[in-house]
Structures are given as C-alpha cells and as structure tokens.
Amino acid sequence: MKVKYILLTIFWVGILSACTNAETFKDVLYFTGTEDSPAVKYTIDGPTEIGVTVSASCQTMSDQSIRIKVDPDKLEGYNALYGKKYKIVPTEDYMLSNNEIVLKAGGNISEQLIFSLLRTTNLEEGVTYCVPLTITDVTGDMPVLDSSRTMYLVLNQVMIVNAATLLGTNMQLPFENEPSLASVPQVTMEARVKVNKFATASPYISTVMGVEEEFLLRFGDVTIKPNQIQLAGGGFPVTGKTEFEVDKWYHLAVVFDGSSIKLYVNGELDGQVDAPRRPITLCGTTDKRRFCIGSSLNSRFLNGSISEVRVWKKALTQNEIQNNMCYISPDYYQDMIAYWRFNEGEGSVIKDWTGNGWDINKTLSWTEGVRCPE
Numbered sequence: 001m002k003v004k005y006i007l008l009t010i011f012w013v014g015i016l017s018a019c020t021n022a023e024t025f026k027d028v029l030y031f032t033g034t035e036d037s038p039a040v041k042y043t044i045d046g047p048t049e050i051g052v053t054v055s056a057s058c059q060t061m062s063d064q065s066i067r068i069k070v071d072p073d074k075l076e077g078y079n080a081l082y083g084k085k086y087k088i089v090p091t092e093d094y095m096l097s098n099n100e101i102v103l104k105a106g107g108n109i110s111e112q113l114i115f116s117l118l119r120t121t122n123l124e125e126g127v128t129y130c131v132p133l134t135i136t137d138v139t140g141d142m143p144v145l146d147s148s149r150t151m152y153l154v155l156n157q158v159m160i161v162n163a164a165t166l167l168g169t170n171m172q173l174p175f176e177n178e179p180s181l182a183s184v185p186q187v188t189m190e191a192r193v194k195v196n197k198f199a200t201a202s203p204y205i206s207t208v209m210g211v212e213e214e215f216l217l218r219f220g221d222v223t224i225k226p227n228q229i230q231l232a233g234g235g236f237p238v239t240g241k242t243e244f245e246v247d248k249w250y251h252l253a254v255v256f257d258g259s260s261i262k263l264y265v266n267g268e269l270d271g272q273v274d275a276p277r278r279p280i281t282l283c284g285t286t287d288k289r290r291f292c293i294g295s296s297l298n299s300r301f302l303n304g305s306i307s308e309v310r311v312w313k314k315a316l317t318q319n320e321i322q323n324n325m326c327y328i329s330p331d332y333y334q335d336m337i338a339y340w341r342f343n344e345g346e347g348s349v350i351k352d353w354t355g356n357g358w359d360i361n362k363t364l365s366w367t368e369g370v371r372c373p374e
Contacts, residue, residue, distance in 0.1 A: 027058040029066065029138060030148035032109060038078075038152050039130075043373055045158040046120055051112040052133060052151065054103060056142060064103040064140035068113060070096065071134035074150050078132065083319035086130035086154065090122050094131065103140075115153060126327025129155040159326050159372045162345040163192070163307035165365040170301070171293040173338070173358060181283040181337065188312035189217055190253045190321070192372065195246050195304040198226035207296040208252060209309060212288055215280045216296060217254050219244065229270065231261055236275035238263055249374050251308075251325040256280060257315035267322035282311070282337070293340075293360075305367040311337040326372035 032053040033040045042050060054066050072088045079086055097114035104111075115131065123129060131153040135144050175181050191208055198219060199206045204226040210216035214233045220226035229240040231254045240263045244250060253264040256275065263271040284290050293309060294302045308326065314335045324332070328339065330353075338358040340350050345368065350360035 027056065027142060028145040029054055029056055029064065029103070029135070029142050030145040031055075031133070031135070031151035034148040034151050038148060038150060039082075039154050040151060041154040041156060043158060044117060044120065044155050048117050050115045050117075050153060052115055052153075053112055054101065054110040054135065056103060056108045059108050060103055060105055060140070060142065062105045062140055064110070064138055064142055065100060066103065066110060066135055067100045067137045068096070068133055069099060069136050070094075071132045071150060074132040074134065074152075075130055078130070078152055083317065083323075084128075084130075085323055086128050086152075087124070089117065089129045089131055089155065093118050093120075093122055117155065120157065123157060124329075126157070126159065126324075126329060128157070128323065131155070156373065161307060161341070161343045161370050161372060163194070163305040163367040163370045164342040164350070165305050165367050166294040166302050167196075167365075168301050169362070169364065170295040170298055171360055171362055173291040173293070173360070175283040175291045175358075176285045178283055182281055183279040184282055184313055184337075185258055185279045186313065186315040187215065187256045187280045187282070188253060188310075188314065188316040188321075189215075190251070190308065190310040190312075190316075190325075191217075191306055192249055192251050192308045192325070193302070193304060193306050194249045194367075195219065195227075195244060195302070197246060197303045198244075199300070199303075200226070203300070205296070205300040206302045206304075207292065207294060207300045208302060208306075209291075209293045209311075210296075211280075211282060211284050211291050212296045214284065214289065215254075215256070215282070217252065218296070218300070219302075229263060229265065231263060234275070234277050234280070236261055236273055236277055238271045238273040238275075240265060240270035242270050249370070249372070251321075253316065253321050255315050255321075264318065264321055267318065267325060269318065305370070307342040307370065308372075309338075309340045309342060311339075313337050 032055040095116050101110045101113045134150045203222050204220040206219040208217040216232045227244045231238050238261050242265045255262045261275045333354045336354045339353040348363040352358040
C-alpha cells in the first residue's frame with residue numbers, strides 16, 4: 001500500500017509541475033464574430049452597411065488603436081483552403097468608413113468600422129462575394145490573435161426567380177436515348193423544393209426526382225414519415241433525419257460517389273449509408289423506370305414547387321453543394337448531365353442550360369417572386 005501512495009504522489013507532483021511550466025495565456029485582440037471561423041456571412045438584397053468591431057479577450061488597460069485594410073490578396077488562399085469560389089467586390093462598389101478604430105481603456109469591444117456596399121448592379125448573378133479585412137497594425141500593448149487577424153465578409157446575394165408549380169405533374173425525360181447514361185459511376189442530384197402538402201394516403205410518397213427502383217429522391221414511404229426525405233432504390237436506401245415543414249423552401253442534394261450515398265439538406269449532411277453498389281442506371285426504357293421529375297410510376301406526385309434541378313455525372317463535395325445552392329455558372333456545365341432552372345415563367349419549354357439537349361416540353365404553372373436564399 002505504501003508503494004501505491006508513493007506512486008500516486010509522484011504522479012500528481014508531475015501533473016502540477018507540468019501545469020506550472022505551461023505557457024502563460026496571453027490576452028489578445030480579434031475580429032468580433034471570428035471565434036469559430038474567420039468567415040462572417042451576410043445575405044444581401046441591395047446596398048447595405050455592415051458594422052465591424054474588434055474584441056479583446058479581457059478589459060484593456062490602455063487605448064488600443066487598430067488599423068484595418070481591405071486585403072484582396074488573401075482571398076485566393078482562402079478559396080483554395082476552403083474549396084470556395086468567392087469573388088472580390090469591385091473596388092468602386094464599396095468603401096470603409098475609416099481605416100482605424102479604437103478600443104478604449106477599460107473596455108473589451110471597439111468602436112465600429114462601417115463597411116458600405118454602395119451598389120449591387122455590377123455584381124454577377126449567382127456569385128458569392130467576399131471582402132477580406134485585415135488588422136495591419138495596433139498601437140497599444142495587446143497582440144492580435146493570428147487566426148483572427150483577417151475577417152472574411154461573405155456576401156451572399158438574394159436572387160428573385162420563378163419556380164415551377166407542380167400538382168399532378170408528370171415529367172419524364174428521354175434519357176433512354178443516351179447509352180452513356182446506362183451506367184454512371186458517380187451521380188449527384190439537386191433541387192430546391194417547397195412542399196404545399198405531403199402525401200396523406202398509402203404509400204405516402206411525394207417524388208422529387210430520379211428513377212424508380214434505381215435511384216429515386218422522394219419524401220415519405222410506408223416505413224417513414226411523409227415529411228422525411230429518402231433516397232430509395234438500388235438496394236441501399238438512406239433516410240434523412242430532418243422533418244420538413246410545408247410552405248418552406250429547402251435545397252436537397254443526394255450524392256453517390258461509388259461507395260456511399262449521402263443526403264444533404266440546405267448544404268448540411270442529413271443522412272448517409274455505405275453503398276458498394278453497381279453504377280447508376282439513369283436511362284430506363286419503360287414508363288416505370290424512366291427518369292422523372294415530380295412523380296414516379298405515373299403517380300406519387302409532388303404537391304409543391306421546384307427549381308434549380310440538376311443532374312451531375314460526378315459526386316459533389318459538401319463545399320460544392322453549399323457554394324451553388326441558388327445558381328450555378330456555365331464554368332461547371334461540363335460535369336453536368338442536365339440543368340433545369342425552372343425559371344422561365346411562361347411558355348411550354350423548360351430549357352436545359354447545359355446545352356446537352358434535355359429540354360422538357362411541358363406546360364406548367366409558375367410561382368413568382370421566389371427568393372433564394374429566403
């Protein structure tokens with residue numbers, strides 16, 4: 001027993017000694033709001049003003065004069081590190097109220113610097129913009145936390161678009177005429193969806209898109225709730241955990257990368273399953289197995305609205321999904337099978353923006369004034 005107590009004493013002495021010799025914590029300055037991430041996101045719908053402050057991890061003993069500048073050179077590295085495609089706001093379209101702010105003695109948050117977005121007419125549709133702000137110098141006795149020396153103001157533009165209204169609408173695609181779609185090693189499907197009413201009768205299914213018994217994205221089934229999302233078919237079903245609300249827009253994505261299937265809701269992972277299955281067949285030759293939007297088996301209709309429908313021949317990453325939920329530029333069309341914005345608002349032709357020829361001939365009703373993001 002005596003040996004046991006001696007060993008315990010030696011252990012605790014060692015722990016206390018290690019704590020005593022540990023590096024002393026230093027109080028620091030940092031951009032307010034960057035404690036968890038250097039990016040601070042804003043949704044913009046025209047010219048706007050954003051207040052920026054610097055915080056201290058303690059009450060300051062003396063005034064801290066903090067100099068700040070817009071630092072476009074930081075954006076390329078940020079995009080590479082986080083897999084983003086953000087662009088810098090044109091110089092003539094913004095201004096800073098000052099290049100120096102003060103954190104007064106006895107306080108722990110500075111006065112505001114105002115970033116003003118003067119106009120949005122020069123901004124490209126669907127592009128997310130970013131303005132890096134860097135603390136260049138401090139007159140005072142406090143250092144800057146390196147990980148928060150640069151703040152990235154991420155400006156996500158609101159888009160006002162049309163969307164297709166679906167109720168008893170059956171849209172079948174003639175993918176059976178394309179042999180390359182018989183065996184696709186990786187597939188991603190995306191859509192923005194608002195449900196008016198979920199199915200109330202067995203089998204409680206409201207179809208979003210895909211191929212029955214192969215790769216079908218849908219709400220509900222007899223084994224799950226009518227307002228849960230599920231990827232069915234092919235032997236590896238996966239059900240999301242989100243319970244969806246009516247009259248609310250969501251971005252949905254399902255990704256098959258050759259070994260797993262993942263469901264995303266508004267860019268966040270909602271469900272996944274290991275799926276060592278064969279490649280996806282998108283070109284069924286019967287009514288039962290054709291690629292459809294808004295229905296399957298000539299029934300199981302989606303009662304709601306839909307837009308931004310995309311089918312990819314690659315497995316998108318989570319970053320790629322998050323970057324382009326409202327719109328995607330032609331730079332990415334080479335990896336797409338088809339892309340229907342459902343933004344026409346009139347006529348009977350739904351354009352396939354990829355140029356691959358998968359236009360949809362259908363007379364639809366339309367939902368106008370749809371905001372993305374809401």
